[in-house]
Amino acid sequence: MNSSNQTSPFQLGKTDAQLEDFTDSYILFQETTRRYREAYEELAAKFESLTLKLEETNVHLQQSLEEKDRVSNYLNNILESLSGGVLVVDLDGAITFFNQEAEDITGFEQQKVLGQPYAEIIGLNAGRELSVLHTLDTGERLASREKELRQGDGCTIPLGFSTSLVRDEDGTVLGALEVFNDLTEVKRLEAEVQRVQTLAALGEMAATVAHEIRNPLGGIAGYAGMLERDLDSDDPNRRLVQKITEGVGRLNRIVVSLLNYTRPLRLNVHPVNLVELVEETTAFFAIDIERSREDIHIERRFPDGDLICRIDPEQLQQVILNLLQNAMQAMPEGGTIEVGLRTEGELGVLTIGDTGVGMDDEVREKLFTPFFTTKEDGTGLGLVTSKKIIDAHNGQILVDSEPGRGTQFSISLPQ
Ligand code: ADP
Numbered sequence: 001m002n003s004s005n006q007t008s009p010f011q012l013g014k015t016d017a018q019l020e021d022f023t024d025s026y027i028l029f030q031e032t033t034r035r036y037r038e039a040y041e042e043l044a045a046k047f048e049s050l051t052l053k054l055e056e057t058n059v060h061l062q063q064s065l066e067e068k069d070r071v072s073n074y075l076n077n078i079l080e081s082l083s084g085g086v087l088v089v090d091l092d093g094a095i096t097f098f099n100q101e102a103e104d105i106t107g108f109e110q111q112k113v114l115g116q117p118y119a120e121i122i123g124l125n126a127g128r129e130l131s132v133l134h135t136l137d138t139g140e141r142l143a144s145r146e147k148e149l150r151q152g153d154g155c156t157i158p159l160g161f162s163t164s165l166v167r168d169e170d171g172t173v174l175g176a177l178e179v180f181n182d183l184t185e186v187k188r189l190e191a192e193v194q195r196v197q198t199l200a201a202l203g204e205m206a207a208t209v210a211h212e213i214r215n216p217l218g219g220i221a222g223y224a225g226m227l228e229r230d231l232d233s234d235d236p237n238r239r240l241v242q243k244i245t246e247g248v249g250r251l252n253r254i255v256v257s258l259l260n261y262t263r264p265l266r267l268n269v270h271p272v273n274l275v276e277l278v279e280e281t282t283a284f285f286a287i288d289i290e291r292s293r294e295d296i297h298i299e300r301r302f303p304d305g306d307l308i309c310r311i312d313p314e315q316l317q318q319v320i321l322n323l324l325q326n327a328m329q330a331m332p333e334g335g336t337i338e339v340g341l342r343t344e345g346e347l348g349v350l351t352i353g354d355t356g357v358g359m360d361d362e363v364r365e366k367l368f369t370p371f372f373t374t375k376e377d378g379t380g381l382g383l384v385t386s387k388k389i390i391d392a393h394n395g396q397i398l399v400d401s402e403p404g405r406g407t408q409f410s411i412s413l414p415q
């Protein structure tokens with residue numbers, strides 16, 4: 001018996017052809033379903049692998065972002081802690097980075113300069129060719145150049161700087177960078193070295209000349225003395241001989257102070273009560289000028305107790321006498337010399353003030369230059385010698401003066 005003749009729901013009212021169609025459809029359906037399932041599974045597998053890849057990529061991305069952050073933080077930290085000013089500008093010349101040191105050197109606040117045009121903030125008073133904008137324009141690096149910078153407060157300082165382009169890893173220009181340093185201190189040291197070298201050369205020459213002069217000077221003094229003795233007391237030539245002796249005396253004083261100044265200082269330091277030393281020296285000076293300068297009054301302002309400093313008393317005495325003498329000479333019409341002593345922190349401070357002619361800026365600037373004098377018979381060596389002595393004590397000598405009102409010198413010495 002044919003299976004198709006068996007009772008089945010499909011047979012009810014259906015022809016054979018219809019049944020065949022149906023069977024074909026069913027097979028097709030099953031086939032399609034299978035293909036769909038396969039496709040689905042394949043897709044699911046693909047999806048899973050894609051998801052995995054995506055996750056992997058995400059992790060990579062995250063890592064690379066973190067790495068970038070780390071590197072960028074690291075770079076920022078380096079730039080921030082560089083002992084130099086660093087600024088970066090973008091292609092438009094606007095400032096995009098400005099480290100703490102840049103703020104300290106230029107006096108412009110980081111917050112206020114970021115995003116602002118370089119040309120407006122830093123300015124181009126030294127010329128565009130000496131700025132990071134030149135590098136931006138031409139690509140040319142500037143290495144170890146110098147220029148003047150106008151700071152936020154309007155003061156000008158010498159600046160050492162270098163520039164270069166900033167590129168990304170593909171070589172595309174992102175902007176330009178300027179690294180700079182304040183050269184004020186360097187310039188000051190250069191000038192000081194120059195001054196010391198000049199002084200050393202001058203000192204050597206002066207010492208030689210002084211020695212050469214000393215011997216004939218001794219001879220002249222000796223012969224003039226003999227001549228004076230040979231002349232009668234009423235001989236008019238005696239006046240001339242006395243003039244010679246006076247002149248020789250003055251020359252000798254100059255030579256002595258020159259030798260004093262150029263001779264290397266050898267300090268003999270020990271603890272000394274400054275109150276005693278200054279009092280003694282002032283008293284000695286007061287007696288010396290008592291009769292010749294009755295128009296000068298000396299005031300003392302000393303502390304009650306002792307003020308002990310480690311010094312060379314003989315050398316310091318010479319300094320005090322130099323300053324007292326200058327003070328006296330600054331008061332041709334008379335006045336008051338005030339000698340003061342006080343403790344200031346770790347320092348002993350000695351002040352010598354006068355109510356004399358004072359000095360203008362020009363004199364004040366040249367005060368400590370050898371041979372600078374405004375006096376007809378001055379040597380211009382008193383203050384340089386004094387400064388040399390105070391320097392050797394690791395002390396400091398300062399001056400405060402106003403034309404027509406007077407001058408105050410103050411000397412601070414470590415206790
Ligand atoms: P000198 O006394 O031989 O001129 P110094 O080195 O002692 O040399 O002083 C240099 C110059 O400084 C003086 O010629 C004077 O112009 C100025 N000076 C020094 N002390 C005073 C003072 N107390 N008041 C005004 N000017 C002073």
Ligand code: MG
Nearest residue numbers: 322326382383
């Ligand atoms: Mg003098």
